[in-house]
Amino acid sequence: MPKSKVTKPSVKIEEKAAEPKKRSSKHPQLLRGMKDILPESQKYWSYVRKLVEQLAEDYTYEMIDTPILEETSLFTRSVGENTDIVEKEMFSFEDKSGMNVSMRPENTAGIVRAYIEHGMLDRPQPVRLFYWGPFFRYDRPQAGRYRQFHQFGFEAIGDNNPIIDAQLIVMCQSIYNTIGIPVVTQINSVGCKKCRKDYEQLFTDYLSSRKKFLCEDCKRRLIKNPLRVLDCKVKECKEILADAPHIVDHLDEECKEHFVKVLEYLDEADIAYQLNPFLVRGLDYYTRTTFEIWPEKDDGSQSAMGGGGRYDDLTEMLGGRPTPACGFAGGVERLVISMREKEIVIPAPEPPDVFVAQLGESAKKKALRLVEDLRAKGIRAASNFSKEGLKYQLSVAARLRVKFSLILGQKEMLDKTILLRDMEGGSQEVIDYNKVYVELKNRLEKTKAIIQNRNNHTEE
RNA sequence: GUGGCCAUAGUUUAACGGUAGAACAGCGGGUUGUGGUCCCGCUAGCGAGGGUUCAACUCCCUCUGGCCACCCCA
Numbered sequence: 001m002p003k004s005k006v007t008k009p010s011v012k013i014e015e016k017a018a019e020p021k022k023r024s025s026k027h028p029q030l031l032r033g034m035k036d037i038l039p040e041s042q043k044y045w046s047y048v049r050k051l052v053e054q055l056a057e058d059y060t061y062e063m064i065d066t067p068i069l070e071e072t073s074l075f076t077r078s079v080g081e082n083t084d085i086v087e088k089e090m091f092s093f094e095d096k097s098g099m100n101v102s103m104r105p106e107n108t109a110g111i112v113r114a115y116i117e118h119g120m121l122d123r124p125q126p127v128r129l130f131y132w133g134p135f136f137r138y139d140r141p142q143a144g145r146y147r148q149f150h151q152f153g154f155e156a157i158g159d160n161n162p163i164i165d166a167q168l169i170v171m172c173q174s175i176y177n178t179i180g181i182p183v184v185t186q187i188n189s190v191g192c193k194k195c196r197k198d199y200e201q202l203f204t205d206y207l208s209s210r211k212k213f214l215c216e217d218c219k220r221r222l223i224k225n226p227l228r229v230l231d232c233k234v235k236e237c238k239e240i241l242a243d244a245p246h247i248v249d250h251l252d253e254e255c256k257e258h259f260v261k262v263l264e265y266l267d268e269a270d271i272a273y274q275l276n277p278f279l280v281r282g283l284d285y286y287t288r289t290t291f292e293i294w295p296e297k298d299d300g301s302q303s304a305m306g307g308g309g310r311y312d313d314l315t316e317m318l319g320g321r322p323t324p325a326c327g328f329a330g331g332v333e334r335l336v337i338s339m340r341e342k343e344i345v346i347p348a349p350e351p352p353d354v355f356v357a358q359l360g361e362s363a364k365k366k367a368l369r370l371v372e373d374l375r376a377k378g379i380r381a382a383s384n385f386s387k388e389g390l391k392y393q394l395s396v397a398a399r400l401r402v403k404f405s406l407i408l409g410q411k412e413m414l415d416k417t418i419l420l421r422d423m424e425g426g427s428q429e430v431i432d433y434n435k436v437y438v439e440l441k442n443r444l445e446k447t448k449a450i451i452q453n454r455n456n457h458t459e460e
Numbered sequence: 461g462u463g464g465c466c467a468u469a470g471u472u473u474a475a476c477g478g479u480a481g482a483a484c485a486g487c488g489g490g491u492u493g494u495g496g497u498c499c500c501g502c503u504a505g506c507g508a509g510g511g512u513u514c515a516a517c518u519c520c521c522u523c524u525g526g527c528c529a530c531c532c533c534a
Contacts, residue, residue: 026508032525084532088461106534135534140461143527144534151534217531233530282533292533304534331534359493394495401496409493423495 033139033147035333043346044336049132051178052152055171061130061154066110068134072100077317078109080284082225089137091147103136108285108311108327109318111155116320125158126325132332144303144334153308155327157315162258164326165289165310166265172293172306172328173271181338182296183305185272188279189259189288190227191251193313196287199247200226210240230278246277255288262289281307285314289326295338305338306330352382353444355397359390359409367408370436377437379444381406397423403447404440 030036037045056063072092079086091103104110111129114120120127132152141147154171156164169185176183190196204226211219215234222229229237230244251259266273273291281290290309308328315323339346354374358367364385374381384396390407397405407419407428418436420443421428431439 029507029525089532137533139532141526142529145532146534149534153534228532231532306534329534334534357494390493391495396495398495405495407494411493419494421494426495428494 031147033141035146035148041336043349044339045332047346048175048179048332048335048339049152051175052130052132055175056130056154059128059154059167059171061128061156064111064114064129064131065133066104066107066114066131068103068136069101070104070110070113072102074109074113074318075102075105078112078283078285078314079106083282083284085137085282089139091136091138105135105137106283107131107133107135107151107153107329108155108283108314112157112311112314112318112320112325115157115323116315116318121158121321121323126156126164127158128154128156130154144331144337146333150332151329152332153327153329155325157325157327158323159326160258160312160324162261162289163265165262166269166271168308168326168328169266169273169291170269170271172291172308172330175330176293176305176335179335179339180344181305181335181342183293184274184296185291185293186276186279187263187266187273187289187291188276189248189251189255189262190280190286190290190309191247191255192287195247195251195255199245199250202245202250203227203229203247206244207240213237213240227280228282230280241278247280248275248277258288281309285311285317287312291328293330303334304331305334351401351403352380353402353404354379354381354440355393355400355402355405356381356383357390357393357397357405357407358383358385359388359407360413363408363410363413366413370406370408374437374440379437379440404443406436406440 053063055061072090075090076086081087085105090105093101095101111131115127115129130153132150134148134150136148138147139145154168156168169187173183173185191199204222207214207218207222207226207229211222213236214222214229215232215237218229218232218234218237221232230241232238232241248256248259263273263275276292279290279292280286281292286309288310290307292307293305295303295305306328308326310324310326312324313322314325315321356367356371356374358364367383368385371381371383382397382400382402384393387393390409394405403423405421405423407421409419412418412430412433415430416433417430418433419428420431420436420439422443
């Protein structure tokens with residue numbers, strides 16, 4: 001076998017192959033941690049998405065889509081070999097060529113890969129990109145936590161100016177503010193590679209001297225990933241942490257200055273934040289500024305709505321030229337859950353202009369045509385040809401909240417007329433079929449004017 | 461990956477060791493071509509597999525899934 005790639009299949013796959021999981025239902029059912037987004041939820045989704053797109057437009061971020069599937073090494077190199085995401089949460093498998101591939105667990109790595117691969121260094125810097133899409137992590141599902149979930153995110157690559165960090169935080173907050181979800185932003189700086197290393201040593205020394213008071217998990221973390229001790233929730237560990245050295249007190253001059261600047265800009269922009277000296281993010285590529293957005297509630301069962309930070313070393317880690325960058329990502333499912341909890345009202349979509357009802361076979365044919373003609377002339381005409389009864393059709397019209405209905409039956413067919421019904425008053429009149437468009441257009445404009453008038457009055 | 465709670469019509473739910481009721485939604489009807497109210501009717505269910513029992517939706521086990529805590533994170 002010449003030249004074939006020899007990649008070891010992961011342990012997981014071998015186990016799976018030995019004993020395939022059996023489903024328990026007669027009909028196909030949702031995989032664990034997967035979710036259908038049904039039509040009745042879509043209004044939240046499209047609302048959030050529009051907001052994100054608007055934000056991108058305002059701040060001149062351009063949309064980018066990267067593939068769901070990437071080479072596994074992209075994530076091990078960027079997110080980090082020893083992180084939970086890579087260690088136990090990736091959907092990884094071998095493709096038919098023997099290549100080790102993974103479903104993306106996050107997007108920064110993919111975007112930086114694209115940045116390098118397409119020579120975006122030769123564009124005006126920073127390159128501002130945003131995205132929206134599904135991500136995958138194989139962990140245990142809970143409310144607001146799925147194996148396939150959606151994130152939107154913004155990345156500014158190619159600028160180390162602290163104002164970039166500040167503006168990204170402003171943007172991120174503005175999404176939650178606009179929707180009406182109260183959030184708090186926590187912020188910290190983990191410094192550059194060197195600061196981080198020095199601090200890690202200092203911190204490890206501090207913990208080692210108090211090792212016997214730490215919980216079991218933290219003893220393990222101490223060896224594997226000491227900084228993770230920082231967000232332990234065990235009381236004893238917290239007490240030890242209270243006196244632990246803070247990383248912000250051990251930043252080198254440049255990192256310190258950068259962080260101070262970020263905070264200054266935030267103050268200037270009147271952005272509320274909380275300094276959290278214990279905020280370390282779970283991904284290896286973070287440098288300097290890190291921040292997280294949390295819902296402002298105190299029931300304990302909190303989960304971050306979003307987060308981000310600077311990743312000045314990532315481009316280099318992935319084999320590109322050193323390029324500073326900063327970004328953030330937000331979780332759509334968690335946002336939608338909050339919107340539901342807060343009973344946030346999504347502006348209702350405009351109802352169609354008119355509903356076309358028909359009775360009898362020949363009318364049905366003509367109505368099919370009429371709907372098309374109206375639509376071509378810019379009138380949004382709804383219809384429902386799957387039922388015969390006028391009663392049913394009008395109930396659909398009512399449900400759609402249309403102002404007018406057109407009724408075309410046997411009688412009208414003979415007279416070459418059509419009925420125009422005012423759905424609010426219930427009055428209706430016979431009009432010449434050839435004048436449908438003109439008459440309808442008149443009524444629509446009239447009601448539009450009335451509504452506008454009404455709104456003006458209530459505003460005053 | 462660890463521990464705990466849970467699983468009844470599309471949805472929210474009730475009851476019982478002897479084979480399931482309700483509400484909402486859906487569909488049909490309240491005279492032949494007129495809506496969002498009201499009235500009547502219909503459809504539809506014990507997550508899957510095994511065990512205990514004369515008999516299980518009800519008890520036990522396994523699986524699947526959901527939720528909660530941990531872990532971690534969006």
